[in-house]
Amino acid sequence: MNSIILLSVLGLGNLFLGFLRSNRLLLPAAMLMLALVFGINLIDWNEGAQSYFNNMLVIDNFSVAFTGVVVLTTFLLIPFSQKFVRDGAANLAEYYSLLLFSLVGAVMMVAYNHLLILFVGIETLSIAMYVLAGSDKRNLRSNEAALKYFLMGSFTTGILLFGIALVYGATGTFQLSDISFAVQNPINDSLQPMLYIGMLLMLVGMGFKVSAAPFHFWTPDVYEGTPTFFAAFMSTVVKAAGFAAFLKLMVQVFPAASAQGVWLPTLTAMCALTLLLGNVGAVAQTSVKRMLAYSSVSHAGYLLIGLVAFNGQLEGASANGIFFYSLAYSVATVAAFGVLKLVADQRQREDYNGLNGLAKTNPLLAFVMTVAMLSLAGIPLTGGFFGKFFIFSAAVENGYIGLVVFAVVMSMVSIYYYLRPIIAMYMRDTDVTTDEPIQVTSFQSAALFVLALLTVVLGVLPGLISGIL
Amino acid sequence: MLTVLLLLWPVAAALLLHFFKGGAARVAAFGAALVELVLAAYAALTFNVNHTGQFSYNHEWIASAGINFHVGMDGLSLLLVLLTTFLVPIILLAAYRRNIENESVFYALVLFMETGLVGVFTAQDAFLFYFMWEVALIPIYFLAGVWGGANRAKVTFKFFLYTIVGSLFMLAAFVYLYFQTGPAASGLAAHNSDIASFYNLNLSVQEQSWLFWLIFAAFAVKMPIFPFHTWQPDTYTESPAPATMLLSGIMLKMGIYGCMRWLLPVVPSGVSQWQNLVLILAIIGIIYGAIIAIRQQDVKRLIAYSSLSHVGLMAAGVFSLTQIGLQGASIQMLAHGVNVVGMFFIADAIERRTGTRTIADLGGLTRQAPVLTVCFLVLLLGTVALPLTNGFVGEFLLLAGVYEYNAWMGAVAGVTIILAAVYLLRMFQRVMLGPDSSFTATFTDLTGAELAVLVPLIVLVFWIGLFPNMFLHLSEGSVMGILNEVVKR
Numbered sequence: 018m019n020s021i022i023l024l025s026v027l028g029l030g031n032l033f034l035g036f037l038r039s040n041r042l043l044l045p046a047a048m049l050m051l052a053l054v055f056g057i058n059l060i061d062w063n064e065g066a067q068s069y070f071n072n073m074l075v076i077d078n079f080s081v082a083f084t085g086v087v088v089l090t091t092f093l094l095i096p097f098s099q100k101f102v103r104d105g106a107a108n109l110a111e112y113y114s115l116l117l118f119s120l121v122g123a124v125m126m127v128a129y130n131h132l133l134i135l136f137v138g139i140e141t142l143s144i145a146m147y148v149l150a151g152s153d154k155r156n157l158r159s160n161e162a163a164l165k166y167f168l169m170g171s172f173t174t175g176i177l178l179f180g181i182a183l184v185y186g187a188t189g190t191f192q193l194s195d196i197s198f199a200v201q202n203p204i205n206d207s208l209q210p211m212l213y214i215g216m217l218l219m220l221v222g223m224g225f226k227v228s229a230a231p232f233h234f235w236t237p238d239v240y241e242g243t244p245t246f247f248a249a250f251m252s253t254v255v256k257a258a259g260f261a262a263f264l265k266l267m268v269q270v271f272p273a274a275s276a277q278g279v280w281l282p283t284l285t286a287m288c289a290l291t292l293l294l295g296n297v298g299a300v301a302q303t304s305v306k307r308m309l310a311y312s313s314v315s316h317a318g319y320l321l322i323g324l325v326a327f328n329g330q331l332e333g334a335s336a337n338g339i340f341f342y343s344l345a346y347s348v349a350t351v352a353a354f355g356v357l358k359l360v361a362d363q364r365q366r367e368d369y370n371g372l373n374g375l376a377k378t379n380p381l382l383a384f385v386m387t388v389a390m391l392s393l394a395g396i397p398l399t400g401g402f403f404g405k406f407f408i409f410s411a412a413v414e415n416g417y418i419g420l421v422v423f424a425v426v427m428s429m430v431s432i433y434y435y436l437r438p439i440i441a442m443y444m445r446d447t448d449v450t451t452d453e454p455i456q457v458t459s460f461q462s463a464a465l466f467v468l469a470l471l472t473v474v475l476g477v478l479p480g481l482i483s484g485i486l
Numbered sequence: 487m488l489t490v491l492l493l494l495w496p497v498a499a500a501l502l503l504h505f506f507k508g509g510a511a512r513v514a515a516f517g518a519a520l521v522e523l524v525l526a527a528y529a530a531l532t533f534n535v536n537h538t539g540q541f542s543y544n545h546e547w548i549a550s551a552g553i554n555f556h557v558g559m560d561g562l563s564l565l566l567v568l569l570t571t572f573l574v575p576i577i578l579l580a581a582y583r584r585n586i587e588n589e590s591v592f593y594a595l596v597l598f599m600e601t602g603l604v605g606v607f608t609a610q611d612a613f614l615f616y617f618m619w620e621v622a623l624i625p626i627y628f629l630a631g632v633w634g635g636a637n638r639a640k641v642t643f644k645f646f647l648y649t650i651v652g653s654l655f656m657l658a659a660f661v662y663l664y665f666q667t668g669p670a671a672s673g674l675a676a677h678n679s680d681i682a683s684f685y686n687l688n689l690s691v692q693e694q695s696w697l698f699w700l701i702f703a704a705f706a707v708k709m710p711i712f713p714f715h716t717w718q719p720d721t722y723t724e725s726p727a728p729a730t731m732l733l734s735g736i737m738l739k740m741g742i743y744g745c746m747r748w749l750l751p752v753v754p755s756g757v758s759q760w761q762n763l764v765l766i767l768a769i770i771g772i773i774y775g776a777i778i779a780i781r782q783q784d785v786k787r788l789i790a791y792s793s794l795s796h797v798g799l800m801a802a803g804v805f806s807l808t809q810i811g812l813q814g815a816s817i818q819m820l821a822h823g824v825n826v827v828g829m830f831f832i833a834d835a836i837e838r839r840t841g842t843r844t845i846a847d848l849g850g851l852t853r854q855a856p857v858l859t860v861c862f863l864v865l866l867l868g869t870v871a872l873p874l875t876n877g878f879v880g881e882f883l884l885l886a887g888v889y890e891y892n893a894w895m896g897a898v899a900g901v902t903i904i905l906a907a908v909y910l911l912r913m914f915q916r917v918m919l920g921p922d923s924s925f926t927a928t929f930t931d932l933t934g935a936e937l938a939v940l941v942p943l944i945v946l947v948f949w950i951g952l953f954p955n956m957f958l959h960l961s962e963g964s965v966m967g968i969l970n971e972v973v974k975r
Binding site for chain 1: 546547548549550551588591613616617620621624628631632638639642643646647650651654658661662664665
């Protein structure tokens, strides 16, 4: 709760900072605010479940952990915000404030205990994202991305709302524990179909937010048009918060065997399809940014395995797996997008060849990108390996061997496209367009170093956080 | 604790190497590798052959999953740690006169790989073993890919993909086995991945049968065994000489060692079920590698195929499941490591002087370079397995092991010695003897630095050849232990 209040107040405060017209001040201020929120958030750790607003919002270890992930991710992303809007006259404070406000939505999504809070959280997050997707106003692609994201997003929000309404109709409540009770002890059998349809519609709505197939088609186009900085935010914060909300929904609301019989096969099919389309789609890309977009789809697939294999409580192995995976994935993705943004800003290209010879001109950028790619591919020594390891072993433990085998085959496919940037950076020579070193501020270098270090620490000492939930 | 020190020192040195530039990095890396060798030598001197699992260290790594950082050494581990720590300084020295870009990074990667290799040979926990297995792969991928020849991107990609896919199968098998175990002696997790628990599992023959292939896939690719070998000749050829030496001298042994430690005792029924097939594949590899080696025009490729042929024999010895075969594999791992590193070094020395590796372009080197000739001949005869050299002991024991299992297979595998003599002596004749060619007219003999690489290797050729019992004695206890595990179930 503290973090929600603090984020809102700081977001507003940030707008006033904008009056100073000092862009040099805004960036450190935003980082300071996020550091403050991160610290305040940790106060609630191990304090037990605290409920607010008539039990509509519950702060427990689960929500604290995921709030930590989204705030930390944003904190590490902020250093790459320099020059993210080409329009010099734009008021940058607004963008930082929108980021902070969207984080409020993310925190609500991980802490909700009432379907309305979930809805409000998703909308708070999404509306900020619609604006940010179109923040590069003079760029047609950015406009296209914003419009596409907005149209598709509001359409699925409608579907989600419709689902919530049907579930309310069938159970008479928005409160998670009450819905769960009503699902397990149905009063009226004729209402069951309504409940299940509502549940599946909610599944569709959530599937869109985390870009799970077959609701992923917006992802590559929107990412491509969105300024890279916000695309990184989209693929990390939105996904981590979305999965936390998704997990909570499935674990706390629909654990009943009868309901599971409906959503579990659906989710399993979605999971397999997401893995397939994400990975195969990424292979065909020539633009690194589009590859990362498809990669974000494929990682939604791996996370869905954790959802499918959940074992009934938010403290279990799969919740821990999803937490670890979200963190490792977010850190690696921020690093990848960060490097891509720096390279693309200067070289004006986002394809693989734009990375040629980066190891010679900017060894640090190449190294960080390599760590990020290895982590996303799930190679040991990086956090990504243990993320996959925990999720897969939770799934094996619960008997989803076929799904895991498929996921492993798909991650073999993923090695192909994650190695391509590495090959370009280390094994191809520079040409005229790529022989200039990329300008990196020392601030950004420090952030990249921290991101790489964090990925390696997660990959060498996963025990630090692997069992905390 | 000594094992932990052996693991941490190279990686710490690799990180510190960042602060050295150019020539200083070279000296610092070599010094660090020598320190590691001293540590390993100290371990060998204080090692008690009558005990298993020494210098062990067990600390929880991922407490919530019951995975421990458990390392330790028995005789077999110690032999391979000695081989690794002995070859790494040699390989660093071999890189001495080469013009390497970003030297400090290059040497840091070699040292980093040393940690992975020592980790593979000392890990006593399945997931730690897998982890170290990949830690050894990443640096060699970059060593070969960044500093390699013109075709490196494609070749190393194939190498990386092959090995990682193979090892993912192994990981899958380990995860399956992990869920069959009970809780660890201490700790809260429901399962554990300690090697002792894996040895004590009760698995049905059916389970073992498919688990065998999952685990074997990783080792078969790494060795490599026919038909999983297609990455090998290209990778050996395209890699810079130090990387080739690491690959053939040490990394290949990870596969053999893995079979002995993590395959035979874990799924013994699976092994006995597929033993015949693996032996046949290994023997096909022996003959196939040798025949292709005869046809090679490129010195480096010839040695690569010769290595393929020799590793087939080692695999055959391991899968004969006889004490003599396993002992032969243990000592042959050392001998092959020494010989193949020496051979690749000489091939590299010739290439640097003449600019060519093609056999037809060379000739008459004996007259200009008598010292090189002697060194080359000694290493070559070691590889051919002439009595009194290191190769003889290993190959003799290996062939005896295969013969004990099946006389016909032993006879066919024995052809390897004849074929090796054919292709190696033929190469020697055409490269070193005969008339000069335009490439070899201004050939100079070995320099002092190069001799410093070759002399220790040649000493070992004779040392292992004349006093094999020193080494066989070390591995005997481990080999008996492995065979007991196999027979027990």
